[in-house]
Amino acid sequence: MSERTTRTTRTTLALTATAALGMGLTACGDSGGGEAGGDITLQFASSQSPDQPNYYCGMELFKERIEEQDLGITVDLFPSSQLGPDAERVSQIQSGDIDLDLQEAGMTTVYPKLGILGAAYVFDDxxxxxxxxxxxxxxxxxDFxxxxxxxxxxxxxxxxxxxxxxxxIRTPDDLQGQLIRFPDTPQYLANAEAMGAQSVAVAYEEVYVALQQGIADGQENPVVGTAxxxxxEVQDYVSLNNHQVSIHWVTLSNQTLEQLSDEQREAVFTTVHEIRDENxxxxxxxxxxxxxEWRDSGQLTVIEEDEVDRQAFIDKAQDYFENHxxxxxxxxxxxxxxxxx
Structure with a gap:
């Protein structure tokens, strides 16, 4: 069997399971459970820390709900990049050394097209x-x-x-002269350019010190990530311009997919999907x-959504990406x- 055929068979298994969730995907054939099944321990990794919602309202919920179904699945959680940063974990997922992962940017190292889903304002909301x-x-x-x-x-x-x-920061013009830290990936750097920001390269672990010392004037993150x-503690404003709907993808190794029985596979896919709205x-x-808390304490001045010229940001970003x-x-x-x- 060719490598392409093997990969397509694995994808058939995944899409068949996903179709059962009513997500609009077409079942591609027999799920091919075969000899798969039995007790299995899934390693579920992420860079998310335990104090972030995607961990305690995501990964922990998945562990709890899968294990209580008594299907022979145990889940071990590895938050806070315990198994390596995002990009390094990708090869471990591909080889099956990690079974499940929750991340975004790292996967663009092997599939750059995924970065487009993180383009500024590509999604309305x-x-x-x-x-x-x-x-x-x-x-x-x-294809992925x-x-x-x-x-x-x-x-x-x-x-x-x-x-x-x-x-x-209320308009793209307000970014002029400010050094804004963006994650050092092609898509994030393109987002900076698309909105007219001057990006500065700072490692994730060094962002706080860079802001404190003035190496960077600002940074971009969801509100919870900023907190x-x-x-x-080292910034004066937060601007609710909402330039990117940040989705972290729950990704399963195809090596692991083949080890799951039909029942286990359906449970994994269904549970992940059902958690989505709660998360x-x-x-x-x-x-x-x-x-x-920021509004009440005055620790940060919150520039509310209706104070931001969001359309100006959208127009600037779309003009950029249609040429980029x-x-x-x-x-x-x-x-x-x-x-x-």
Missing amino acids: VDHAFNWIDEHSEEFRQ SDATDMTIIDGWYYGSRTFSSNEP TGSYD RQCVEEETEEVLQ YTGEDLEFYQSIRDSAE
């Missing part, structure tokens, strides 16, 4: 993002699995990325709690934009 996953992502996920030996089960909402800074990183609610509630992407990447970007309701 969270509803648009989840509608795209449910109704329009089948071909994308099939064929190319990487990993299967995207679903996406969990991490938050909408915003700016924190020492000067107020858990304690960046609010989103948890993230949104935590985000509002943090914002209200070419060929199939441009078609993919435009298809996502066209899927907005």
Whole structure:
């Protein structure tokens, strides 16, 4: 059997399981459980720390709900990059050394097209993002699995990325002269350029010190990420421009997929999908709690959504990406934009 055929068979297993969830994907054939099944321990890794919603309202819920189904599945959780940073974990997922992973940017190292899903303002809002996953992502996920030996089960909402800074940011013009830390990946750096920001390269572990010492004037993160990183201690403003719907993808090794029985596979896919809405609610509630604390304490000045010229940001970003992407990447970007309701 050729490598391409083997990969397609694995993807068939994944899409068959996903179709059972009513997510709009077409069943591709027999699930081929065969000799798979039996007791199995799944290693579920992430860079998320235990104090972030995607851990306690995501990974922990998955462990609890899978294990209580008594299907022979045990889940071991490895948060806070215990098994390596995002990019390094990708090869471990591909080889089956890690079974499940929750991340975003690292997967672009083996499948750059995934970065387009993180383009500034490619999604109008969270509803648009989840509608795209449910109704329009089948071909994308099939191609991803064929190319990487990993299967995207679903996406969990991490938050909408915003700016924190020492000067107020209400329009793209306000970014002029400010050094903003963006993650050092091609798509994030393109986002900086698309919005007119001057990016500065700072390792994740060094962001706080860089802000404290003025190496960077600001950074971008979901509100919860800004709070858990304690960046609010060394910043004056947070701007709710919401330039990116940040989705962290729950990804399964295709090596592991083949080891699961039909019943185990369906349970894993169903549980991940059912957690999605609870996880989103948890993230949104935590985000509002943090914002209200800042409003009440005055620790940060919150520039509210209605104070931001979001349309100016959107227009600038779209103009940029329509020239930045070419060929199939441009078609993919435009298809996502066209899927907005």
